[in-house]
Amino acid sequence: MKDKTVILGVTGGIAAYKAVDLLRMMKRAGANVKVVMTEAAARFVGEITFRVLSGNPVGMGLFDSPEGWDVNHVALAQEADLIIVAPATANVIGKAANGLADDLLSCVIMASRRSVLFAPAMNSGMYESDAVQANIETLKSRGFHFIGPGTGDLACGQGVGRMEEPGIIFEAAAGLLSCKTLDGVPVVITAGPTREKIDAVRFISNPSTGRMGYAAAREAARRGACVTLISGPSDLSDPFGVKIIRVQSALDMQKALDENLPGSKIFISAAAVSDFRPSEPEDYKIKKSDASLNVELVPNPDLLALAGKNKGGRIHVGFAAETEDMKENALKKLGEKNLDMIVANDIRSEDSGFGTETDRAMIILSDGTAEDLPVMKKEELAGIILDRVEKLLK
Ligand SMILES: Cc1cc2nc3c(=O)[nH]c(=O)nc-3n(C[C@H](O)[C@H](O)[C@H](O)COP(=O)(O)O)c2cc1C
Structure with missing residues (x-):
């Protein structure tokens, strides 16, 4: 402006x-x-x-x-x-x-x-x-x-x-x-946590707010992209000019990805997808009692890895929350999930990771080049991520 x-x-x-x-x-x-x-x-x-x-x-x-x-x-x-x-x-x-x-x-x-x-x-x-x-x-x-x-x-x-x-x-x-550097480019972004139902009122989730994914969606829309934001439960307001699909569980998110990824040119996976879900969620509320309750958990599909199997020319960006050996661990994840770029967050520091307004990130590309960024607001980081994605697109 x-x-x-x-x-x-x-x-x-x-x-x-x-x-x-x-x-x-x-x-x-x-x-x-x-x-x-x-x-x-x-x-x-x-x-x-x-x-x-x-x-x-x-x-x-x-x-x-x-x-x-x-x-x-x-x-x-x-x-x-x-x-x-x-x-x-x-x-x-x-x-x-x-x-x-x-x-x-x-x-x-x-x-x-x-x-x-x-x-x-x-x-x-x-x-x-x-x-x-x-x-x-x-x-x-x-x-x-x-x-x-x-x-x-x-x-x-x-x-x-x-x-x-x-x-x-x-x-x-x-x-x-703003200047429309991604004019008409179809972009899919996931954001927020997933909720894995235990019964009618209880679920397993994590503290993700969705802020990073929403910031990326907002920034991509500002640059003219046709953005589909697949969001787990989040209190954030809908970004302007973005198609938003609200989901609850990892399986819902998988379905939304299956329907929206084909034809897109950029996929930014910022959602914190639960690795496990209760094997047999109940539709009713389990009554409180003094007896212990065992909930069997089964693994959820790895949405990022699955998307990476069929990516064609699409640019895939993932995130990694790391506590040590940031670059090595993130590079490993980048290879396993067939990503073009990974944004590693140092979650040991108080100003980075889940629920924070800021991030201390390292951007790593598939050729191994790494860019260490200072602590910055997630909105600013979203701009840098999209700048790098635009370079990859060219
Ligand atoms: C207390 C009060 C509140 C009003 N609030 C609105 C309003 O929120 N939206 C609206 O369309 N008109 C509202 N009006 C009516 C407009 O003020 C009125 O239609 C006026 O002609 C609008 O002129 P303008 O469009 O040139 O500003 C309100 C009128 C009063 C007296």
């Missing part, structure tokens, strides 16, 4: 205050943000907040001319690399879909040839109305982008219509602005 010009359109809904957070995220990422508010938006959040935080005058009236800024709607539309409308009222969506341009924001949207991302926010009744749904369909069919709305607390109760969180809108915006 660095050095990009983003027009942030703010319209008249309760969620207008969340646009302030979105603005701050974009500023932190180095974007030049110009806010255009509707008159109704100014009833919810003062213009001065956006002016001070953006460091730019705020556009509002079509016929205003704030000092130091050519606020002409055509000039603004041409200057923008991206327009985000957050929150987007039923009104602004309706105007954009039907060719109405009676204020500065609707004129800028209509005059722009760049991507426009709407983050709708409104009461459920309004959102579900035939008119709003038809307007959204019309805009989507013309190439406009939408993010959300989500379901949850609304100013007037519960339901669908809640504006997507600023962090998710930011992510979607970053995706629309």
Whole structure:
């Protein structure tokens, strides 16, 4: 987002205050943000907040001319690399879909040839109305982008219509602005733990959060890839622009891989798949008692090794959690699973491995070259992994 010009359109809904957070995220990422508010938006959040935080005058009236800024709607539309409308009222969506341009924001949207991302926010009744749904369909069919709305607390109760969180809108915006080095490339990524059922309420699992795989999925989607993310149970929110398949067990994950790997060009296996599963899971809840309980475990299929048998020209990336002899052990795994690249994590250190925000990793390629990386956020590591994968693709 660095050095990009983003027009942030703010319209008249309760969620207008969340646009302030979105603005701050974009500023932190180095974007030049110009806010255009509707008159109704100014009833919810003062213009001065956006002016001070953006460091730019705020556009509002079509016929205003704030000092130091050519606020002409055509000039603004041409200057923008991206327009985000957050929150987007039923009104602004309706105007954009039907060719109405009676204020500065609707004129800028209509005059722009760049991507426009709407983050709708409104009461459920309004959102579900035939008119709003038809307007959204019309805009989507013309190439406009939408993010959300989500379901949850609304100013007037519960339901669908809640504006997507600023962090998710930011992510979607970053995706629309980034350079598409993996444009259209089909990528399959696994993430998170698996859950191996013991009975109706108990299971065997591990502390994987899915963060590494989700970060890779997000980064690949940002680069234009067609990403399928096969995820075990995770609390993380769905990455924007990614097809997500939610699974529970290793066998579910295997089925999803069988269906999705053929035809893909890159496979990143970041899931922590359970090595064992109970041999005879019960459908009912086993009653508590004082007697000991024996659960027989049988090995799960080795999904990575199986995928490696039929890989053809596909690039395979695996992960290895190591405590010692990182390079030797990881290289061995790389050979056994027919990988092109392995990312070894030093799980002895507190800032690396399961459940951490950061990793201390070593990237090893099949020719034995190893790259020792400093401790970094998993999101940053995802970028480096994809840079290396792109090199392998070439
Ligand atoms: C308290 C209040 C909250 C409102 N919240 C929303 C909302 O969340 N979404 C929406 O579409 N309209 C909402 N409206 C109605 C819009 O403000 C109204 O349609 C207005 O004309 C929108 O103008 P704009 O699209 O130019 O900003 C709200 C109105 C009031 C009085």
